[in-house]
Amino acid sequence: MRRPPMPKEDVMDRTRGFYKKNLETVSHKKRIEYLNQRLRGIIQYAYKNSTAVRNKLDSVGLKPKDIQTTKDLEKIPITKKGDLVELQKKNPPFGGFEGVPISEMRRIYVSPGPIFEPGEADYDELGWAQGMVAAGFRPGDMAINTFSYHMVPFALQMIDNSLYRIGCITIPAGIGNTEQQVNILKTLKANAYCGTASFLLNIAEKAEEMGLDLKKDINLKVGFVATEMLPESLRSKLEQKFEMIIRQGYGTADIGCLGYECLKKNGMHVPDDKIVEIVDPNTGKQVGPGKAGEIVAATFNKVYPLIRFGTGDLSILTETPCPCGRTSPRLIKILGRVDQATKVRGLFIHPGQADEVASKHPQISKVQVVITRKEHKDEMTFRIELKEEIPQPQKLKEEIEKSIRDVMKVRGDVQFVPKGTIPEGAKKIEDQRTWE
Numbered sequence: 001m002r003r004p005p006m007p008k009e010d011v012m013d014r015t016r017g018f019y020k021k022n023l024e025t026v027s028h029k030k031r032i033e034y035l036n037q038r039l040r041g042i043i044q045y046a047y048k049n050s051t052a053v054r055n056k057l058d059s060v061g062l063k064p065k066d067i068q069t070t071k072d073l074e075k076i077p078i079t080k081k082g083d084l085v086e087l088q089k090k091n092p093p094f095g096g097f098e099g100v101p102i103s104e105m106r107r108i109y110v111s112p113g114p115i116f117e118p119g120e121a122d123y124d125e126l127g128w129a130q131g132m133v134a135a136g137f138r139p140g141d142m143a144i145n146t147f148s149y150h151m152v153p154f155a156l157q158m159i160d161n162s163l164y165r166i167g168c169i170t171i172p173a174g175i176g177n178t179e180q181q182v183n184i185l186k187t188l189k190a191n192a193y194c195g196t197a198s199f200l201l202n203i204a205e206k207a208e209e210m211g212l213d214l215k216k217d218i219n220l221k222v223g224f225v226a227t228e229m230l231p232e233s234l235r236s237k238l239e240q241k242f243e244m245i246i247r248q249g250y251g252t253a254d255i256g257c258l259g260y261e262c263l264k265k266n267g268m269h270v271p272d273d274k275i276v277e278i279v280d281p282n283t284g285k286q287v288g289p290g291k292a293g294e295i296v297a298a299t300f301n302k303v304y305p306l307i308r309f310g311t312g313d314l315s316i317l318t319e320t321p322c323p324c325g326r327t328s329p330r331l332i333k334i335l336g337r338v339d340q341a342t343k344v345r346g347l348f349i350h351p352g353q354a355d356e357v358a359s360k361h362p363q364i365s366k367v368q369v370v371i372t373r374k375e376h377k378d379e380m381t382f383r384i385e386l387k388e389e390i391p392q393p394q395k396l397k398e399e400i401e402k403s404i405r406d407v408m409k410v411r412g413d414v415q416f417v418p419k420g421t422i423p424e425g426a427k428k429i430e431d432q433r434t435w436e
């Protein structure tokens with residue numbers, strides 16, 4: 001893969017510039033025509049090459065010719081994350097969603113669920129690269145990528161490739177080893193950061209602990225954060241500490257980038273290679289601009305042509321012009337989860353996982369997961385009622401905490417509570433976080 005050059009005019013200025021200017025500034029009418037044309041193309045292709053997409057259309061009596069415009073998408077059933085897991089169990093490994101033979105894939109990713117994801121040989125997704133350029137990333141920047149490279153597609157396929165395509169140099173650091181990451185930043189003078197905002201806060205705290213001056217000893221100028229909610233208080237704290245610009249992107253491992261902020265911090269622009277609908281979660285019908293609903297998306301990716309993927313996230317779409325010059329619609333903000341599933345430290349967790357943890361320990365009679373946030377870090381507590389008092393609760397506590405790590409891939413604390421503490425009909429996952 002060759003590194004394509006960025007337009008020269010944009011190179012030095014972080015406050016202006018686009019990744020694909022002609023697409024990003026196209027008129028509303030032209031954009032609709034462009035999206036409809038690409039939609040017809042991918043529907044034809046996927047109907048022919050993906051059994052899951054064909055079955056989905058057949059199940060409601062649709063043929064590709066019935067889908068001419070983005071409005072016609074309403075006729076197609078929504079596929080949720082849970083559906084993906086079930087379909088993949090029935091028809092492993094991809095549930096028939098793959099659009100090419102397995103021999104043509106470059107990598108296969110595994111996301112929690114487990115969900116298997118076909119990885120492209122020639123990755124050409126636009127969204128993350130558009131987002132990083134909008135955040136001020138420029139060719140020649142050196143970026144430390146602290147998203148996890150293991151199993152999941154985000155760090156390697158999506159962010160790493162996008163940095164390369166912009167023309168940035170990448171340090172594939174992955175998550176963890178905070179002290180080592182501080183030393184790398186100091187020695188290499190990396191000026192760009194990709195990762196979660198809370199991990200950047202860890203880095204800041206560690207560097208200060210090591211006696212470093214964040215503005216002089218660390219050279220960070222731009223940051224692209226994702227996979228967890230970004231409170232404005234945390235953003236401004238980090239921007240001031242490092243004297244850097246921080247912008248966020250939004251998407252899922254399955255379908256890629258669905259939104260990114262520009263310098264105007266005006267919501268998240270929908271990338272030009274996705275169709276994003278906001279729908280009534282009960283009816284699946286589009287609610288129109290300005291109204292809240294579930295984010296449902298379609299991609300033009302032939303390797304993994306997800307059509308009408310229901311993210312389970314709630315948002316509002318706006319089409320009012322953005323002063324940055326981009327004409328794409330924007331997701332105003334992520335309002336929360338449609339169901340009880342949620343994200344903790346960037347990882348998806350759902351009630352089924354809480355039950356799985358409980359099933360490993362016969363002493364447990366009832367469990368409730370409480371998510372809180374302390375000093376900009378997510379905390380997960382398993383409140384557990386036991387069937388009867390036991391002599392060595394500390395040992396059981398540690399065993400359950402290990403099961404939590406194994407099942408959910410995030411750390412959680414166990415708190416034993418007296419019988420009757422967790423009310424009947426209580427939510428399995430109680431999200432108590434606030435985002436001021």
Ligand SMILES: [Zn+2]
Binds near residue numbers: 326
């Ligand atoms: Zn904008």
